[in-house]
Amino acid sequence: MASPVLVTGGTGRLGKLVVARLQDSGCDVRVLARHDRPTPQGVTFFTADLRTGQGIEPAVTTAAAIVHCATSTRGDAEATRNLVAAASRTGSAHLVYVSIVGIDHIASWGYPKTKLQAEQIVASSGLPWTILRVTQFFDYCLTNAQKLSRFPVAPVPAGFTVQPVDPRDVAGRLVELALGEPAGRAPDMAGPQVSSWADLLRGYLKASRRRRWVLPVRLPGTRAVRNGALLPPPGHTIGSRTWDQFLTTQMRQQGRHNRLAPPAGGHHRRPHHPPSPPTSRQTAKGAPHAIQARMKNPGVVIPDAMTAIRALNAAIKQGGVPSRTLDLVHLRASQINGCIVCVGAAARAKKDGESDERLFTLVAWRDTPYFTDAERAALALTEAVTRLSDRTDPVPDEIWNEAARHYDEPALAALVLWIAVVNVFNRVNVTTRQVPSEYPGQV
Numbered sequence: 001m002a003s004p005v006l007v008t009g010g011t012g013r014l015g016k017l018v019v020a021r022l023q024d025s026g027c028d029v030r031v032l033a034r035h036d037r038p039t040p041q042g043v044t045f046f047t048a049d050l051r052t053g054q055g056i057e058p059a060v061t062t063a064a065a066i067v068h069c070a071t072s073t074r075g076d077a078e079a080t081r082n083l084v085a086a087a088s089r090t091g092s093a094h095l096v097y098v099s100i101v102g103i104d105h106i107a108s109w110g111y112p113k114t115k116l117q118a119e120q121i122v123a124s125s126g127l128p129w130t131i132l133r134v135t136q137f138f139d140y141c142l143t144n145a146q147k148l149s150r151f152p153v154a155p156v157p158a159g160f161t162v163q164p165v166d167p168r169d170v171a172g173r174l175v176e177l178a179l180g181e182p183a184g185r186a187p188d189m190a191g192p193q194v195s196s197w198a199d200l201l202r203g204y205l206k207a208s209r210r211r212r213w214v215l216p217v218r219l220p221g222t223r224a225v226r227n228g229a230l231l232p233p234p235g236h237t238i239g240s241r242t243w244d245q246f247l248t249t250q251m252r253q254q255g256r257h258n259r260l261a262p263p264a265g266g267h268h269r270r271p272h273h274p275p276s277p278p279t280s281r282q283t284a285k286g287a288p289h290a291i292q293a294r295m296k297n298p299g300v301v302i303p304d305a306m307t308a309i310r311a312l313n314a315a316i317k318q319g320g321v322p323s324r325t326l327d328l329v330h331l332r333a334s335q336i337n338g339c340i341v342c343v344g345a346a347a348r349a350k351k352d353g354e355s356d357e358r359l360f361t362l363v364a365w366r367d368t369p370y371f372t373d374a375e376r377a378a379l380a381l382t383e384a385v386t387r388l389s390d391r392t393d394p395v396p397d398e399i400w401n402e403a404a405r406h407y408d409e410p411a412l413a414a415l416v417l418w419i420a421v422v423n424v425f426n427r428v429n430v431t432t433r434q435v436p437s438e439y440p441g442q443v
């Protein structure tokens with residue numbers, strides 16, 4: 001294809017793979033995203049924000065096809081509308097959109113709802129179009145499996161049947177579609193095997209040689225998914241790689257990465273090897289997590305420090321953020337930091353009336369309907385502030401503005417201070433290996 005092909009979101013998980021496949025097919029490739037990240041040689045990068053509409057036109061002008069992979073937790077419908085408007089003004093590119101198998105069955109809220117709206121915008125755009133619905137990516141399943149297995153008990157949604165797919169297979173199919181004639185709704189695409197979420201998690205635990213208790217938890221309001229709403233209809237396209245093959249490659253890459261990494265100075269909180277034989281300090285069951293503190297809590301060693309922290313906690317309460325939100329923030333940051341002392345916040349929150357659904361699914365809060373918009377804003381802020389070093393723009397305007405939409409200035413001040421204080425607790429506890437006063441049941 002002589003004219004360029006644009007990949008929106010070409011720096012994302014799927015977008016990167018589509019870019020590589022297009023280059024392999026000899027295409028002139030453009031990428032559009034908000035943040036300028038390294039792209040392969042020969043790719044032309046356009047900084048644009050699909051949601052605001054800023055900067056789109058130069059990227060779509062003269063494009064023969066647009067593979068629309070950009071996505072965000074919010075605003076995909078708006079983004080797609082802006083993309084369609086710019087593409088219609090500047091030409092008639094073949095618009096290829098990637099969506100999710102079965103979203104019409106789960107589109108009553110949140111992300112699936114906007115994906116369905118985006119599909120409708122593409123189909124009524126007047127541009128030549130193709131929509132490919134695909135199932136969950138292996139990478140997405142892996143990320144969730146890693147999150148779920150951070151603690152001794154790994155809760156999984158009971159009865160969720162899925163047929164995840166390798167995003168490389170999806171990228172290949174999207175390129176085939178983009179370079180072909182517009183197909184309207186193409187046959188859905190899925191991986192080669194149907195599995196339960198519990199089985200996916202067990203596969204991951206086996207591949208990563210971890211031992212966890214897999215606990216299926218029945219989530220209310222998910223009957224459609226339990227009845228197979230996320231499975232593709234007959235006649236779908238099937239990807240080639242299985243979950244086990246994917247995991248084998250991932251674990252090999254991870255092993256190589258760990259070998260290349262400089263020796264860690266501290267203790268390994270997430271070992272990738274089987275536990276070593278029990279030592280005298282470990283339990284008869286051999287549980288390697290029977291940890292012993294390295295020293296007394298620094299706040300006890302320097303009592304004035306504890307007094308100052310207590311005063312700070314009391315001041316934070318004046319900000320007017322609901323205590324349930326503060327508990328969620330405490331738990332989420334502590335999950336990320338792997339602080340076993342602070343994840344005890346879950347037990348306190350439960351005593352305060354929190355539901356099991358909210359506590360079990362907090363690690364994957366974006367994909368659940370259990371949290372209010374204000375809580376979601378606080379959680380997004382928590383994750384950004386806790387993972388400062390993970391991104392070039394650690395706390396983007398999008399996250400900050402959403403928090404500011406729900407919390408006034410004193411509440412925002414309290415939230416920011418609280419997230420920072422929780423991170424202090426986590427870092428102190430993890431570094432000195434503090435032990436919870438009531439250690440949760442060992443597995």
Ligand SMILES: NC(=O)c1ccc[n+]([C@@H]2O[C@H](COP(=O)([O-])OP(=O)(O)OC[C@H]3O[C@@H](n4cnc5c(N)ncnc54)[C@H](OP(=O)(O)O)[C@@H]3O)[C@@H](O)[C@H]2O)c1
Nearest residue numbers: 009011012013014033034035049050051070071136137140
């Ligand atoms: N992940 C799955 O399991 C799965 C399953 C089925 C279908 N899908 C679909 O596959 C597509 C790609 O998903 P993914 O997981 O690869 O996404 P991803 O890794 O989160 O990447 C999202 C991309 O979109 C860009 N982006 C976000 N907001 C933007 C905006 N306002 N303007 C311009 N660019 C923007 C991001 O770059 P910047 O942040 O720099 O802008 C990034 O390049 C989505 O449509 C998703 O619904 C995913």
